[in-house]
Amino acid sequence: MLLEATEATHSATQAVLGLPRGPYFKMAEEIGGHTLGYFLPELIVCFTLCLMLLVDVSDKLRSPRNLLSLAFVGMLAPLLLIMGKWGTALFIYPDWGNLAEAAHFYKNHGYVEVAGASMLAFDGFANFFKIFALASGLITLAMLHYDRSLPRKSFGEMLTLVLGSVLGMMLLASSTNLLMAYLSIELMSLASFVLVAFKRSDRKGTEGALKYMLFGAVSSGVMIYGISLLYGMAGTLDIALMGQRLRDVNDPLAIGLALLMVTVGFGYKMSIAPAHFWAPDAYEGAPTPVTAFLSVASKAAGFAGFIRFMDAMAFQSTGNALPIINWVSFVAVLGALTMTIGNLTALWQRNAKRMLAYSSIAHAGYLLIGVAAVAVGGELGGDSGRAIADMGASATAFYMIAYCIMNFGAFAVVMAVAHETGSEEMSAFDGLAKRNMGLAVMMTILLLSLVGIPPTFGFLGKMNLFIAGLEAAKAGYPIMAVLLVVAAVNTAISCYYYFRFLRAMFIAPGEPALVSRPLIVSNTGWVLVGGSALLTVGLFLWGSLFTAPTDEATMLRRTPAPAVVEAQDASKGHAGHGH
Amino acid sequence: MLLTLTIFTPLLFALICLFVRDLRTVKLLTLTGTLLTFFLSLGLILPLGSRGSMTSLAQECEDTGKIGSLLAELRGNPETRNTSYTENLAREVEVMQRASQSEYSSSLHHIEFVPWIKSFNVNYFLGVDGLGVALIVLTTFLCLVSLGAAWNMDKSLDHHTHKPKYQGMRAFFILYLILETGIIGVFCSMDYLLFYVFWEVVLLPMYFLVGIWGGPRRIYAAIKFFIYTLAGSLLMFIAMLYYYLATDGGHGGTFNVVALTELLPRHFALAPTAGALCFIGLFVAFAVKVPVWPFHTWLPDAHVEAPTPISMLLAGILLKMGGYGLFRFSYMFMPQQAYDMTTVVLVLGSISIVYGAYCALGQTDFKRMVAYSSVSHMGYVLLGMAAMTKLGLIGASFQMINHGISSPMMFALVGVIYERAHHRDLNRFGGIANQMPKYAGMALVGFFASIGLPGLNGFISEALVFFGAFQSNLGTAGDGAWWMVWTSVRFWTVICTLGIVLTAAYLLWGYQRVFYGKMKDPHYKDFKDLNATEWATLVPLAIFCVVLGIFPQLGIKYLDGPMRVLQNNMARHVPEFARQIEEDRLENLKQPAGKEVAMLNGVYTK
Incomplete structure (x- = not known):
């Protein structure tokens, strides 16, 4: 709608002003460095971050309320800017002709070509994940506001770190350059290490953060090594160009090894097996809002980076190219492994947060079904392959939205219970239905959604993933069918531990002294819990709502940016055929 | 509209009950709700009441017309004209129109069609044929009657502590009503996704009803029930999505059951492996519910631990969801695969009959004995189904009722x-x-109805199943080697007669141990005879046992149509089956008077 509107306006203004109408990338070159406008959302986050540090120094200004509002505006504004895609351009350059050309190009190609932006892609895929990161950030703010156990004194630092982490996620979502991707991962990781250990006196938190950091250090080391190998073979760091170049390199072992190493880096962020070992400790030790933030936003960003990377490496990789990594089998096996390990380990947990941590590992496994479908699409190539890849990407995006809502909601319930009982153990949930029926019912809805049982949004999400997976299986990949059966079995297993909550809340008698006292939830708590539970059911009933944003996630720029190609050609020309 | 009302009246009352604190009011509300639902469901019978042809083409055309006008509206609007949804709807209408000439869709009544999730072509599509109506009426009837068993649960005291045994009974009645909504929804959804949604909606209330108000091992029983059913339904889920993709003509597939029945058999003719896998997936999903040996182990636990009214619903209706699914989906969508797997269904059904009865014989717990008898009795449904003769099918569906x-x-x-x-120890009574x-x-009425004494309902359906199965030539390997006889329906029918003997044995022995002989405990002297609510529970059931035993047409006339549709559907898509039916028909013509017709004269008139 917006695009059409702008186009209509464009033709009107064109008639009045007589503006020229040429191919967009030319115009982009004309306006040269001014394309910074597309970077505006990130800039706003960046600016807010700096402002926050300044405000935090002033004793007068640094009330939690001020800081929260500042962070809120600093994330809401970019969110709105991206949602109204063209608002970005509009804000800086009210140049209607330029805008309409950009809109036109976006409509046809799913991305805007911005001159000079050789490291970032402004495509629908990036937009989706940026919106996702910002929205999760906003929910996290609400949860931080709700969490009374956090030291209010250092609230500013905490919010700054969240903003920094969100910035890293936004950058990762649009990085088309491996170095850029690496730096974005580092940015978000460093912020989250500190977030995990935020309660300095808490031993569990410190332990979790240390594990998180050690794992992070190792995996980013492995990743950068892999990147350097890939650079050595392809002569470029641009992901799309690298994918094309690697097809001509006849060294499958080295390529396979290097790709595996880079995958380790992304896998660590996605917390997929076998790179998941940090997750339970970090999630258990971190303050609950941070746990929710990490398990949703950080994971999603990891998936964004991985999908972009894998899509470029798998796309059109037919013939004998890249024989070591058969992406489809590789991702499918990782998915099956991740969901099985996550679920089986969750069965034995006694701590609610830790259980949800393992469940979030399992959900990463489900998400990999969509990613595997993207890999299938890439391997098939052509229009049919493209269609499957699109299905995979949009299913992953769809499930992420569902996962975001239900996981934040579940963690909010854990918080509400922990506030009152001071414990995050499963036993704290005993007899919850008698203490607060509303909370118990909301939690039931959220848990049903996590299992994937109708009538909840999680069911639709799982259905989307399964449809994508089946479509891929139908295209001649029996391993996808196996993956789906594993996922189905896992869903049945998962209902055992999710239902522990139900058992505790509704069936267990609980301590008589506790049970007689009603559990009070503050207004923010109700907004968080009730909002997510209602959304979970409501979006099931109006499930079509979310196809537009998830279709956006299929718009992945698959060609190298013109600037990159030009620069590469130039350097090749200079170097001649020396190597 | 009537169907929607029937489905959601219990839910409405459940919502009202949420805001009522007083238990007595909640009880009365529940009673009103179930009573109202029962009368509404009786309304469903009306257009089906006429004998002979049950089609009312006029209604069908009117309902297709409704979709047609929606389509015209969509096409008239420039914004929606070229969307894939409009194209899909057009295709749907085309299929519906084509299918509305089919026997299947003309046997559907009370059709409601509202688009729901447009991106997946999911519609709120309801409709019932005779089978659906019979099961819905059974559901509303049982929900009403079981309420009698639940009525005084809050007053019952614990044997040792003398405190109220069941607490939070308000929630019990609310869940009870939600459960009823789910079950009715299952029996009239003509959209597969909608069906799946209702199917799962049934699970959760049941989990709580068993888990909170059940016996000592209730938590184990509840979660076992849940996981077994969920694992099965996930297989169904995958199969369902496969159907959706298989019918994809470029704009997404369909979940419309009528359309799927038209399209899928043709698709599976080209993709036999996928067809076999889908059939197995669906079969396991429904077999868990039925339950068929070896998927039955959740049943004794759940039935024994559940409180009495819930055991009644579990045995009375939830098991029928499985049978209904086999009839409506497995056999209609994949006739060729069903035909090929006759022997598997047959063997599993026969094992269920004999094994269930054998296990029941060994029980000392009264309730556990009854639970195993369910396994045995539901086996007849599979036997009749596998036989695929008219009598067999009618017997099988009538056995469910x-x-x-x-x-x-x-x-x-x-x-x-x-x-x-x-206590429930048979040896201590x-x-x-x-x-x-x-x-x-x-108790005599109940026991003998279970045994299948002539004059009571159980006899009719079991007899029909046996006649029907023995008629069947399926799997006989005809001119094949003699040792292939084990694949034939007839062979297994003979084996199943063993089940009848065992059934009579365990039930009569059980009756003897409870009611006759010496009183083993002086406390029994204090027992009072039936009270008012118990009368209210038992008498309607006993009346139905007798009435359906003497006038079986009351039930059969609704089942005849759907079963004919089922048989014709198979004959249409499976050439060998059509040939066999034709041969049988000629064979029957040769005989001066068909033997079974003579035998069943007065029982089944057609």
């Missing part, structure tokens, strides 16, 4: 004695007949 009446009655009887004795003569009399 009859078991839905006699088995809840048995559970209600167990509940009566358990309430007084606080004795001499109850002297003390509670009225109870013993009612």
